[in-house]
Amino acid sequence: MPDDFLIAHNPEEGSTLPYLVRIPLGPNGIILKVRDTWPRTSKVYCHRATEWPRDAEIVEQLPVRSVSRRGAAIDLVIDRARENRSQFVLTRARGREMIFWQSRRTTKQARPNVALPTARAHGQSIEIVVDSGEKYAYTFGHQQATTVRRRLAAGDYAIVDDDTVIATVERKSIDDLSGGLLSGKLTYQLADLAACNRAAVVVESAYSAVFKREYVAGASLAEALAEAQVRFPMVPIVFCDNRKLAEEWTYRWLGAARHEWQLNQRTDVVVADLAGPAATAAEIREWARAAGLEVPTKGRIPAAIRRAYEDRNG
Structure with missing residues (x-):
């Protein structure tokens, strides 16, 4: 086996990690399944x-x-002009090994020079x-929120009131976004999101990442993104610099949507008090x-049905 850094296709069918890398360290090297061939815009998950x-x-x-082992990290320097320095970080979370492949650029993106707030979203x-x-x-572990898991018809994170979805957010990595735009899958997702009361898409990268895809022309991807936003203007696509900021934005946006919903509910109560006893949902x-x-x-009750009921006598 050569003492080169090798990247190959993963022959394992159905794997979400489509590549293999061999780090020439130790007698047999270290072999990992990886999500991408280099950490260009974000950290690459490895197994x-x-x-x-x-x-x-x-x-x-x-x-x-x-190539050298330094504590929990493996430093690797490739003999080429660009994209030559990277690091594999070995850590543990929830009792299992986690490995991430990062470069200096992605490390800087993952640790923005900002302190995330801990205040509650709209005081709740x-x-x-x-x-x-x-x-x-x-997990929203940094924010003052609790989570429950269940199937959502649209989006990945939502605020609900009984059986009504108040607002929902679809999370995308830059790879998911570009793949969805080019395959047309994102169009169907945006259509489902547009049918919700409030919906948004949050991207775990800066907008500049659109122009840094390896196998896609930046202009083509930007055009497809612009067309999607014009077609579905009620579903904003928001770019955050990294996963942590995307999580924070999701928390704040869902909190704002919940606050607006509560204000609208109070308005309904005030109008009902002025007009006399309000009809029940059953009526x-x-x-x-x-x-x-x-x-x-x-x-x-849908707003259109409620308006029709209120206008039933002309």
């Missing part, structure tokens, strides 16, 4: 592999200038519903069915 395939399909074979501690299919979900549902209108069997 240990059992062995290097005999018939490995090599993507790159790069001469190594130096909120409960956030996390979609049960969300992998590597935000409105009974009237709507008698009038041949479709009305949900539970949850919040």
Whole structure:
């Protein structure tokens, strides 16, 4: 086995880590499954592999200038002009090993020179519903929030009132965003989000990352992004510098949406007091069915149905 840094395709079918790397350290080297071929715009998640395939399909074979183990990190310097210095960081979380591949640029992005606030969103501690299919979900451990997991029809994180989704946020890495834009998958997701009361997409990268994709022209990706925003103007796509800031933005935005919802509910109460006793949800549902209108069997009465009920006598 050469003392070069090797990158190959992962032959394991269905793996979310499509590449293998071999770090020439130790008698047999260190073999990892990785998500990308280099940490260009964000840290790359890695997982240990059992062995290097005999018939490995090599993507790159790069001469190594130096490689050394320093505590919990492996420093690697490749013999090329650009993208030559990186580091593999070995740590543990929740009792299992976690490995991240980072460069100087991605390390700087992951540790922005800002102190995140700890104040409650609009003075309240909120409960956030996390979609049960969300992998590597935000924990909101830094924020004053609790989380519950269940299936969401749209988005990854939501605020709900009984069975009504007040607001929902779809989380995207820059890879997810670019892949969704080019495949058309994001269009369907935006359509589902647009049907919600409030919805947004948060991207765990700066907008500049759109122009740094390896196999996609930046102009094409920017055009597709602009078209998506024009087509679905009620679903903002917000770029944050990194995962931590995206998590903070999601928390603040959901808190603001909950606050607005509560204000609107209070307005409904004030109007009802001025007009006399308000009709109950059961009464409105009974009237709507008698009038041949479709009305949900539970949850919040749609605004259109409520207006039709209030205007029933002209």
